[in-house]
Amino acid sequence: MTRYILSICVILSAASCDKRDIRLDNPNDKLRPFAEFMQNNYAYSLFHAAIEKAGLTEELNGPGPFTVWAPTNEAFNRLGINRPEDFEAFGVDSLRQLVLYHVLRGRALEIEDIPENSANNRYTTESGADVWLARFDTGNRLTRMFRPYINGIMIGQWSNRVNSNEHYGRHNIHVANGILHEIGNVLRYDNVPVRDWLENHEDYQVLVAGLKHFGYWELLADDKQWTIVAPVDSLFEQEGMTVETVSALDTSVYGKRLFGAYIFPVRFFMSDLRLYLFAMRVTSTRTVDLRIYTPIIGDENFSNGILNNYSTFFVNRTFPSSGYGWDDDTYSTPNNAFDRDQSHLVRNGIIHRLDGVALLPGQVFND
Amino acid sequence: MRQQMLNNGQQRIGKGLQLSFVLLISGALIVSSCAKIEPVVINEPAYLRVFNNLRFKVTVDNQDQTHSTLVMLINPEYDSNGIPAGAEIIGDFLVTRNSYAPPYPSHIGNSLDVYNPEYPGKERVNAGPILNGFDLSSWAQVPSGQHRVAFYSRPRSEVPFFNLEMRYRTEPIVDTVLDLRAGEVYTLHVLQKDFNTKENGILLRQENFHKLALADSLVYVNFYNMSAKGFFEAPHTVKPNSGNHLLGGLNLEYDWFQEGIREEMNVFYVAYDERFLRQHYDGTIKPLASFMTHLKRDTENPATAPYWSLPLFFNAQDSIRSFLFQEFFFSRPGFDATPESFMIPNDGPEGPGAGGYARLLCYGNGREEPPAPRRQNYVAVPNLIVTTHSGEHNPRSFATVNSIEIVNNSVYLTTVQRVYEPPVY
Known part of the structure; x- marks a missing residue:
């Protein structure tokens, strides 16, 4: 009996030794290209x-x-x-x-x-x-x-x-x-700049007119990457904004943010917003969670951003880096303002269709 | 009778056959199955442990910049383009450290991924020995002498550093020469030196706990504030999330360290006895409490901070199992410590708490709540006293040597323990 136990021990001690990993050196030739x-x-x-x-x-x-x-x-x-x-x-x-x-x-x-x-x-x-x-x-x-x-x-x-x-x-x-x-979606890429893409799409002519009238058109020619959140013409027209009325606005009276709000100076897909989350302390006890928040180019007293829900676009008076105040001049679109199937990647940025107009002329008088 | 003898004879022959079979098989296995392992011997080693203290906030503006995951290359080799192609010692997948650095490398058996919260951590290296009674198995042996040490920031994925795209291998965040002396114990910290300029650097600390006359009946602890310059003053919005564990962490407002602490703070301790807390909710039995030290922010000084002692046992009746747990209080000089003021959240330079006060609980394994009074939403790390089965005692409590390091808004506890008797069952 002892001999049995001994020999089993010998077998076990031998079998428990360190062995090399099994490696299949030849790829499986049954796989197809x-x-x-x-x-x-x-x-x-x-x-x-x-x-x-x-x-x-x-x-x-x-x-x-x-x-x-x-x-x-x-x-x-x-x-x-x-x-x-x-x-x-x-x-x-x-x-x-x-x-x-x-x-x-x-x-x-x-x-x-x-x-x-x-x-x-x-x-x-x-x-x-x-x-x-x-x-x-x-x-x-x-x-x-x-x-x-x-x-x-x-x-x-x-x-x-x-x-x-x-x-x-x-x-x-x-x-x-x-x-x-x-x-689940075909990848699409248009090898044109943001400006050409917007001009070639008939749905976005009010936005194009506004960006031109308020002096953003030259900026978008830059090699930098942009994100445009773009309301279609029908939404602007519901609010009484057409190519003609927008082109006739007095830029000394109306703030540049009326159209500058739709530009973010960085390229992001909507899914990327998962990465960015920061809490603005708006009172001593309350914070607001945001996904993205950038000052509006040419109208830096105001900023545009997207809320924690990924779907509400808003504009407000730029939040002081220390101190409180959130509700000043805040205008937002309804929730679910972004349709993920309506994002277009182009050479120098992305255009996301925005289902809502954030600002009306009456809300953007210069200070 | 004859039949029986025959049977016996057959059985004997059968047994002999079986035995020779067994011997044959075991012989074959012995010959074929063993692999010879050459032990790696490092002559005159130094002992090195590396922590990555970097914690970045990813925003739209900096998303393409430095990642907080690192690779450490000691004595790297470069190809003709100046891109690292190999190194003598590689510490890859070095992620931001955990809030607790245990006294032995427990990560290696407790995870399935490659991410390493410290070096050596999960790396297979020659571990440090038992030095003056201290277990250095969390330290790696490295050859002593001068070494070029480079840290590269790398994306967090399971692709080894040298298989990454070229663009991740071009610029080290730290590239320096360190002089490691034989037989010395070092901890190397990668940290941010200036929060506003985003300057990163390292701090090499030569530990001295194994050279001091530390009693094994007292718990020792020292404190470092290695926060980046300007972190405390910066607005809340730009600060990264802390790595602190909050007990019952529902309300982040009570992460006392979330804004960091001031340049200078006083440290107090309280050691509670768990048994008496259970019996006397009214606090009639006073805990052991005392002022401990004055803590200054410093990211440059490689000197070891002095060790302060805490009791291992509450009174002379206890000698095997300790029921003590600790709480540390950080308060700015001149802070009026009333019970009401303790309830104000520490919310930065502008808020009502004004970074005046923070508390750290050391209880159990750092994840469980101590008995009443309830300490919910407290920043917690494990108890400084190691209590485990040793010898005939289950459990038995042991004193340890600890470092509490505050880096920006995160608190880290590193525990070093002595070797103790293995359990007897």
């Missing part, structure tokens, strides 16, 4: 059709590594593309740019490789334009949840469901020559 994976997966049949039409099948089946952000069919449906034939309306070159904007070459980027709790992580895609990755961690150790974003679009989940508590969906899918993440 990208374009084939797309072809075999009906959830991405429209993206596959786009790849075919753009003539990129061979390239995406070639050696990588690639990282691909794959829009689902629903994402294309939202753009009015429901069948593969609908891509006929696109030029091959523009389709090629569109597809390549979803492809990163030379790196298989897992979600965990995106720096934690940071935005504005720049990666250059195959189309030559940049995408911006962000990742936020929420919850404690037990309820920990990643929120990864690309260009303000949640990776692996529909972007209009960001407030749901479901885990985000398909990500880190390994294929033979890289890695794939699902996105």
Whole structure:
């Protein structure tokens, strides 16, 4: 019996020794490359059709590594593309740019490789334009949840469901020559400056007229990055502001903030606002939580900002760095003023559609 | 009878076969399964422990600037472009330190991620020895002599520093030469020196607790205020969140340290006995209390602050298990300490509290509430007295040597303990 125990001890002591990790040196050759994976997966049949039409099948089946952000069919449906034939309306070159904007070459980027709790992580895609990755961690150790974003679009989940508590969906899918993440919106990028984008869209002509009339138009030509929160013409017209009436306003009487309020001197996607939260102490016991707050260019006595709820845009008299006072001249839009599907990334900034007019001429007389 | 002998014979043969099988298998395992490990020997080592005290507030204006996660490179090698390509000693994923730095590296068994709240922390290094009775297992052995030490700010992700994009590896936030002497114990702090200019730097402190004649029947503590210049005076809006743990932390107004503390503060202590607090809510039994020291803000002086002693036991009847816990009071010189004034939140240079007063509770593991009177919303760290199963006593209380460091609006406790008898079951 003792001998048995002894020999078992010997076996155990031998088996418990330190061993090297098992390492698979050969990649699994049963995995398919990208374009084939797309072809075999009906959830991405429209993206596959786009790849075919753009003539990129061979390239995406070639050696990588690639990282691909794959829009689902629903994402294309939202753009009015429901069948593969609908891509006929696109030029091959523009389709090629569109597809390549979803492809990163030379790196298989897992979600965990995106720096934690940071935005504005720049990666250059195959189309030559940049995408911006962000990742936020929420919850404690037990309820920990990643929120990864690309260009303000949640990776692996529909972007209009960001407030749901479901885990985000398909990500880190390994294929033979890289890695794939699902996105619920097609990534779009217009290689034009902010000014051209606004002028080319008929919906924003009152805003354009106002920005020109109050002297902001030259400023936006700058290489700096901007964020424009842009109310459409119909909202201005409801308040009696048209291209004609705005152009006729006396700039010595009305403060520049009437239109300067819609400009932020920094580029941010709405999802990036998760990163910024600061409490303004407004009385000795009360604080107000804000997401972003910047002085209005040319009218620095006033500032614009977005409240903690991510959805209320407001303008008020610039908060003193020490001391109290919050309610002075505060004007805000209704809640839910931002539609996440209506953000447009352009060369020198982002335009977010704003569902509300923050200031009326009668509220902005110069001091 | 014959049949039985036959059976026995068969059994013996069977046993012999089984045994030789077992021996054969174990022999094969012994030959094939062991890996030889070469021990790393560092001759004449110095002992180093590194803390990252940086805590930044991310705003729209600075989101592309310095991250508070660091990598430490000792004796880095650079490629032809001046980009670090390797280093003799690498301390990667060095995140902002925890409010409690325990006396032994417990992080390594208690987490699944790579983020390291101190160096060596989770790194596999040669740990420090037992020096004059003090357990230095939270210190790493490093070769003594002059070393080039660089800290780079890196994004917080699980990608190792040398695999990051080039743009993260171009500019160190600290690049200096340190002289570490053999057999000495060092703590190295990365901290912000000036809150307004955002100047970052390091502070190398040569510890002396192992050289002092400290009694093992007293608890020792010293204090540092390593806050950045101008932090206290800065408006609340630009200050980062603190790393403090608030008991029942529902009301952030009661984070006494949230605005930082003044340049000069007085420190008092009170040691309560848990048993008497349970019985005498009216406070008829007075706690042990005393003035302790005068604390000045300093981010430059590498000298060790003097140690002050606290009792380990409440009275002579106790000798194994201590029921004491501590509370420290920081008040500005001349502060009129009435019970009413203690209830005013410390809300910065402008508010009614005017940074006059802050209190720190050291109880249990730093996460539990002491018995009545209730201390909700208190900034809490673990008890300075280590109480654990040792020898035949379960539990038994041990005195420790501690540093309480206040960096901007965060309070950090570092505990060093002596080696004690392992438990006997």
